Amino acid sequence: MDRSAEFRRWKAQCLSRADLSRKGSVDEDAVEIVQLLNAQEQFFTTSSCAGRILLLDGIVALRKANGDAILKFEPFVLHVQCRQLRDAQILHAVAINSGFRNSGITVGKRGKTILAVRSTHGLEVPLSHNGKLMVTEEYVDFLLNIANQKMEENKKRIERFYSCLQHALKRETITNSQTEIKDPFDTHKKKRNQEKSHYKRITEDCDKELENDDADDPGINVTIFPEDY
Structure with missing residues (x-):
């Protein structure tokens, strides 16, 4: 089976499966991106989460906690x-320049190429230890405000990602059309230069929207517990 046919088979299998997440559907803030990607021949989404804040219901609940509570x-x-590495590179450029700077590409042994879109502005703070509250109510309120600010910034980055993705897909369509009609004696070096120019245009389109990105980020990024907490 050729690589393209195998990719189509993987995509059909993945998109036909039931959504096994607790919510049972794609998050509202991510649904447009998911639908846009799944409508393309060269992509399909395997998982997504629009972002979430995990909270305990007030200080009373914290005081009753027996273990280590976190926000x-x-x-x-x-x-x-x-479908192929070049497709992942285009999507990676979109992600990085939309503010998701911890994004990366992995290639498996069977040739599966996965792009993970991630950012670094998470928040994880201990609130109690062995049932003992370690912070004040004022500090909890402060953390909640920071978490809400981060969620708002998160939504802005999702919107930028969607906008940049639309531009990148349009540019890719135009580039592919030009490639089909260009001189068949063009060298590999020229093709590589065109690809570099294409990625640069994606970057320039998105960079204009990111000029104030760092100023908007509240700037708190605390990770205390391991990921399997």
Whole structure:
């Protein structure tokens, strides 16, 4: 089976499966991105989360906690399987330049190419230890405000990602059309230069929207507990 046919089979299998998440559907803030990607021949999404804040219901609940309570904000995350490495590189450029700077590409032994869209502005702070509250109510309120600010910034980055993705897909369509009609004697070096220019245009389109990105980020990123907490 050729690589393209195998990718189509993987995509059909993945998209036909039932949604096994607790919610049972794609998060509202991520649904447009998921639908846009799944409508393309070269992509399909394998998992997504628009972001969430994990809270305990007030100080009373914290005082009754027997273990180690935390307040945690988890930003947008998206996993996309790509038909080939070049497709993943285009999507990676979109992610990085939309503010998701912890994004990366992995290639498996069977040739599965996965792009993970991630950012670094998470929040994870301990509130109690062995049932003992370790912070004041004022500090909890402060953390909640920070978490809410991070969620708002998270939504802005999702919107930028969607906008940049639309631009990148349009540019890719135009580039592919030009490639089909260009001189067949063009060298490999020229093709590589065109690809570099294409990625640069994606970056420039998105960079204009990111000029104030660092100023908007509240700037608190605390990770205390391991990921399997």
